[in-house]
Amino acid sequence: MTANPTACLLIIGNEVLSGRTRDANLQFLATRLGEIGIPLREARVIPDVEDTIIATVNECRARFTHVFTTGGIGPTHDDITSECVAKAFGVPWEVHAETRAIMAADYARRDPPVEFNAARLRMATLPRGAVPIRCSETTAPGFSMENVHVMAGVPRIMRSMFEALAPQLAGGQPIRSHTVHADYVYEGQIAEGLAAIQARHPALDLGSYPYYRGKGGGVALVAKGTDGAAVEAAAAECLALLARFGAAREGEPAPEG
Amino acid sequence: MTANPTACLLIIGNEVLSGRTRDANLQFLATRLGEIGIPLREARVIPDVEDTIIATVNECRARFTHVFTTGGIGPTHDDITSECVAKAFGVPWEVHAETRAIMAADYARRDPPVEFNAARLRMATLPRGAVPIRCSETTAPGFSMENVHVMAGVPRIMRSMFEALAPQLAGGQPIRSHTVHADYVYEGQIAEGLAAIQARHPALDLGSYPYYRGKGGGVALVAKGTDGAAVEAAAAECLALLARFGAAREGEPAPEG
Structure with missing residues (x-):
């Protein structure tokens, strides 16, 4: 990247x-x-x-x-x-x-x-x-x-x-992105595991984004980078991490409302 | 300001x-x-x-x-x-x-x-x-x-x-603002007159913002500054300028839709 x-x-x-x-x-x-x-x-x-x-x-x-x-x-x-x-x-x-x-x-x-x-x-x-x-x-x-x-x-x-x-414009390699999420899982629970995934994939950007939905909420994890295979591998690890704490799902959470 | x-x-x-x-x-x-x-x-x-x-x-x-x-x-x-x-x-x-x-x-x-x-x-x-x-x-x-x-x-x-x-926080003087607008009036028509108003009120910021509504549109003019009387005077001049080209109105244009 x-x-x-x-x-x-x-x-x-x-x-x-x-x-x-x-x-x-x-x-x-x-x-x-x-x-x-x-x-x-x-x-x-x-x-x-x-x-x-x-x-x-x-x-x-x-x-x-x-x-x-x-x-x-x-x-x-x-x-x-x-x-x-x-x-x-x-x-x-x-x-x-x-x-x-x-x-x-x-x-x-x-x-x-x-x-x-x-x-x-x-x-x-x-x-x-x-x-x-x-x-x-x-x-x-x-x-x-x-x-x-x-x-x-x-x-x-x-x-x-x-x-x-x-x-x-002379572009470079497109940025690939893969998002997973889980309701009722919070950043404070997954921070340590997420840091370990980031450490295994130093060329990627792993982001953690809390969301709020009425009385609940959860966290979305996003893997980004130019190496598509690495993005998919990291996203799979993120999904497994979320699954330890709740119902992990592919993609972005549904919009509020 | x-x-x-x-x-x-x-x-x-x-x-x-x-x-x-x-x-x-x-x-x-x-x-x-x-x-x-x-x-x-x-x-x-x-x-x-x-x-x-x-x-x-x-x-x-x-x-x-x-x-x-x-x-x-x-x-x-x-x-x-x-x-x-x-x-x-x-x-x-x-x-x-x-x-x-x-x-x-x-x-x-x-x-x-x-x-x-x-x-x-x-x-x-x-x-x-x-x-x-x-x-x-x-x-x-x-x-x-x-x-x-x-x-x-x-x-x-x-x-x-x-x-x-x-x-x-130790604040300063609040910024006052007054907006006027007119449908079917365009920036290219009022630019010269607006520049003259700006020249008469150098301590204010006068802004011109086109808007689009379906097949029509118009322009909104905004006077801003800390001197409330000067803001009101400049807004009145903007309203008079718009009235030379169309139906000038107080306030922001209605939202699109």
């Missing part, structure tokens, strides 16, 4: 830090990045503040194979991600002629036609050298600048941009 | 970075911290990796007035937050006698009694000098170590720990 490329996600937006908006992008990207073998190793939520965005982009693009950003690429004054990425790379932020033409044709085709004003032109303005990420949801693009991939914050548009980008 | 104390949240757990678990703590803490005048300025999701936790805690406790952590204080091998905070502060990690006595009494009182084994004793082991955060949900405590406040990852327990801690 250590040989896999790594990913960092920057969620850019005051609205997440103020509690107004509940982020809906982290879980999607975490799951998809695991599937294509570029595991997410860190995520940060940062405000729409120029110095913070520039410093964070520069720190993270040096530390991770890929940096993905969401948010801040619309037409309003608080949409400053694109300009900040240009400053982080030390390149001009300039109108991208091909993108302007695509957006102009789109706006002219609308009924009634949409005015291609200065605010909307910001969405056709990219760091010099950026490669647009075009998707079916909007003609205002995301873009890749070297290993930094800038996407919209609106989940529907972000997902479309990510799926357009994903085939071009 | 610049005079207010600041907060950073560290969400510690592989399960959030793998997509297994959707974080449920960020939005709660963001909202509550704004209410008590300690605005959240950054959040990070980091893995259960010792070096990463230690380095992140040390970086963030120097940069922010308060650092809150969630996750990694249970009894299993992947619960390493408490040990890592001890290492970050360079102090021993040792059994906290008062906490051990409280937990022992709790476990003895259960029917059937719960074994106070080595795994559970980890939850009574704290950095030297830490002040326990006791709550009504569990006798296994969180703790404060100087400006670092370590809480459980389970939302119900985290909330209880936060509410126990909050009265002891």
Whole structure:
């Protein structure tokens, strides 16, 4: 797993830090990045503040194979991600002629036609050298600048941009995962046995997650890693461990309710 | 707003970075911290990796007035937050006698009694000098170590720990917020006018958030800051701006559906 490329996600937006908006992008990207073998190793939520965005982009693009950003690429004054990425790379932020033409044709085709004003032109303005990420949801693009991939914050548009980008990313080995669980079994009972399983499978991540269901609850154990056979072996050991204390079952516990 | 104390949240757990678990703590803490005048300025999701936790805690406790952590204080091998905070502060990690006595009494009182084994004793082991955060949900405590406040990852327990801690935090001025919205009005139309309102109220944060509802949608504008009169004035200007393009309304748009 250590040989896999790594990913960092920057969620850019005051609205997440103020509690107004509940982020809906982290879980999607975490799951998809695991599937294509570029595991997410860190995520940060940062405000729409120029110095913070520039410093964070520069720190993270040096530390991770890929940096993905969401948010801040619309037409309003608080949409400053694109300009900040240009400053982080030390390149001009300039109108991208091909993108302007695509957006102009789109706006002219609308009924009634949409005015291609200065605010909307910001969405056709990219760091010099950026490669647009075009998707079916909007003609205002995301873009890749070297290993930094800038996407919209609106989940529907972000997902479309990510799926357009994903085939071009050199992935590693997909992360395999196997979950088992048992009701009325508690972490304090199985901690010692679980640590022994982890010690036998040092290349895997074994996680223990309590859950609560009305007056009961239990624990779910998750084995993860790139070696599918090792994941299956560890999951079988976890199932046997749970069976010593209760009714062990395959898979995730049923949702609450 | 610049005079207010600041907060950073560290969400510690592989399960959030793998997509297994959707974080449920960020939005709660963001909202509550704004209410008590300690605005959240950054959040990070980091893995259960010792070096990463230690380095992140040390970086963030120097940069922010308060650092809150969630996750990694249970009894299993992947619960390493408490040990890592001890290492970050360079102090021993040792059994906290008062906490051990409280937990022992709790476990003895259960029917059937719960074994106070080595795994559970980890939850009574704290950095030297830490002040326990006791709550009504569990006798296994969180703790404060100087400006670092370590809480459980389970939302119900985290909330209880936060509410126990909050009265002891020296807050600043609460963040006031006023939202207006209009259906069928789009960001590209109001961007210029909104920038002018922002320029007239530099101490406020004005945010613009598109929303989508079936075949329609619109935009919500949010004014935030510690000066309630300025927030009301800016919100009135936003309402007037939206009214130039559509049916402007008070408050958040209705939920989708």
